[in-house]
Amino acid sequence: MSESKYHFETEAIRTQAERSSFLEHSSPIYVTSSYVFEDAEDMRASFTEEKQRNIYSRFSNPNCTEFVEKVCKMEGAESGFAFATGMAAVFSTFAALLSSGDHIVSARSVFGSTHTLFTKYFPKWNINTSYFKVNELDKVESLIKPETKILYVESPTNPGVEVLDLDFLGKLAAKHNILFVVDNCFATPYIQNPIKFGAHLVIHSATKLMDGQGRVLGGITVGRADLIREIYLFSRNSGPALSPFNAWVLSKSLETLAVRVEKHCENATRLAEYLEGHSNVLSVKYPFLKSHPKYEVAKKQMKLGGNIVAFEIKGGLEKGRDFLNKILFCTLSANLGDTRTIVTHPASTTHSSLSEEDRLEAGITSGLIRVSVGLEAVEDVIEDISQALS
Template sequence: MARKTDTWEILSAPDLDWQDATQAIRAGQQRTHQQEHSEVLYPTSSFVFKSAAEAAAKFGGEEAGNIYSRFTNPTVSMFEERLAALEGAERCLGTSSGMAAILATSMALLKSGDHVVCSRNVFGTTHVVFEKYLKKFGVETTFVSLTDIGGWKAALRENTRFLFLETPSNPLNEVADIRALADLAHENGSLLIVDNCFCTPILQKPLSLGADLVIHSATKFLDGQGRCIGGAVAGSNALVEEVFVFMRSGGFTMSPFNAWVFLKGLETLPIRMKAHCEQALALAAWLKEQDWVEKVYYCGLPEHPAHELASKQQKGYGGVISFKVKGGRKEAWALVDNTEWISITANLGDTKTTMTHPATTTHGRLSEQEKQLAGISENLIRICVGLEDIEDIKQDLLRGAARIA
């Protein structure tokens, strides 16, 4: 049932029992007295008060309401409520980027002397944040194999504050057993934080599998068209509140315009993810048959070592494939450079097919030893399969492969 305030009508309570496709379009929507159909964009830095007393009450927390867009903004709030509904979270917080979500969460939950266990197979910049920057403040991180439960268990300490992972992993499509790692974390008094960027809540809901927080780069599939930078943290109200308090001071804030774009992106997320999955599975099967391909990494393939696990905890296998060409960097670059229209960019989650060479881009700041441990070889290419005709994607890859010396 709709609720009304002095300014707007809130059309969807967060506990409505809708399916994902409906949540993605209707959850969190607010409507002003103008009765607009599309969500309103509030491009304002601050909000005015009726009196000094009202200002004092809102600043003091005795009265709810918007104060300043670094804290809250109605457009951002709509995005947060919608994503929270999709993830099955009590609360969601929008941030300025996916990395801002990771750093804000770390700054809010960690202190000097704490310990983190993180999978090796994370986005390269995530690795840098834990290994280089948090280390400066006395936080130690142990990196382990994503799929080795024994390795995770052995790495735990009394001061381990949280376990951090992304699944499927970037770029090798390894899959973690979220339920098993959640149980392991909780037995140790630690939290489990899952980067859900590759799957989105349409394909995977980590909170329902025991995770405590979910991280998103909204820049990727949530937007879906490569338009804006943003991130999000979702989970219990208590944990997200800790991150919010830090963000209120730290300023890792999502802009209202970007939130409005993400709202539009969420509306088509279910149908886009279905198409991405279909396209990626078809391309992965085709790549396996090419004589210039050494190996394909996609958890949707039956021979993938985690295919059975992915089938249990995901509703689909996602849109990201990695594969090794026969040869090394020279051959990989030749393929990338001689395609005609596939976008050479490190972004992913776009309607446009994108391709990158992880060893020199997304994971380029890792040491050679770190790359080796993470499986990032010189002949590895990552492709995020877009929504163009699949036969056209194949033909462009063949153009690139024809130039491999």
């Protein structure tokens, strides 16, 4: 699946399911739970996988196949499987590949639900995790044990927009013969391709920029074919598959991913530059600002800076809450990657259940504001955020 004949935008638009006898221009939605067989031999060969064909929509569906094929071409991956949500992709990937006694090395700055899997649920099955801070990559190797199976990171991270050196980590994983898994949700395949830097698997919450309009949930894991085979077999039996309708929406959304992401990043850059000069802002994190501590790394592995801007507001927790209350048209929501600009204050909302110590371990300070910059006129976004800061 990984061979691309055309440019990114062309593949995103022209990769389609095989046309039916109706010769439709746009792929239809295959709303069916199952598929029929011509005779007993056809059915036998299908279930033994001598024939590659659709059997049941929990296993595969033309819409899901089209979506997966597009993402594989975008990421340079051999194969993939699509899931009902991003967290279904994360859980199923780990559950399929890990056994009791295995060990994970992960950056501490990961999505909250991923952290919960690592600390609350996986230990029940004797699968444990060692964390490293994103600014201490020199300590990662010391965490690797004989039983370590996976090295896992997000880059850029949620919500602090830290950047990790994927090339360094990919080489480290190769040195120790462990799997390197990257959550590429914030960057999208248009901005960053972790497989080029040694990743074996790449995970996305398609709910975010891939959909881009806050309509549907979805997730996907792509990468090395033998690993995807194991993930497919686990998912075929456990049932976290993406629905045909959501796959259809996501596949159509990918046709505009490039133009949307370009505008998101243009707006985010302008907002980040404005915030750097604001008197009520202590610091700004955006990968393509020269002030970002990993600016050079970001320029090496990312095409653009992404649509997420994080900044530290003066006044800490109370001023963070006050900022949310003063927002006029930007949305207060836990989602991101939408056409609409979304603002959150993690310390008082999404990460409020964590202790202050745990929040700081994850890079979440009391005054941290995360902005998912949308596609509105950026002057209006800046004006709204400016008045809320005043």
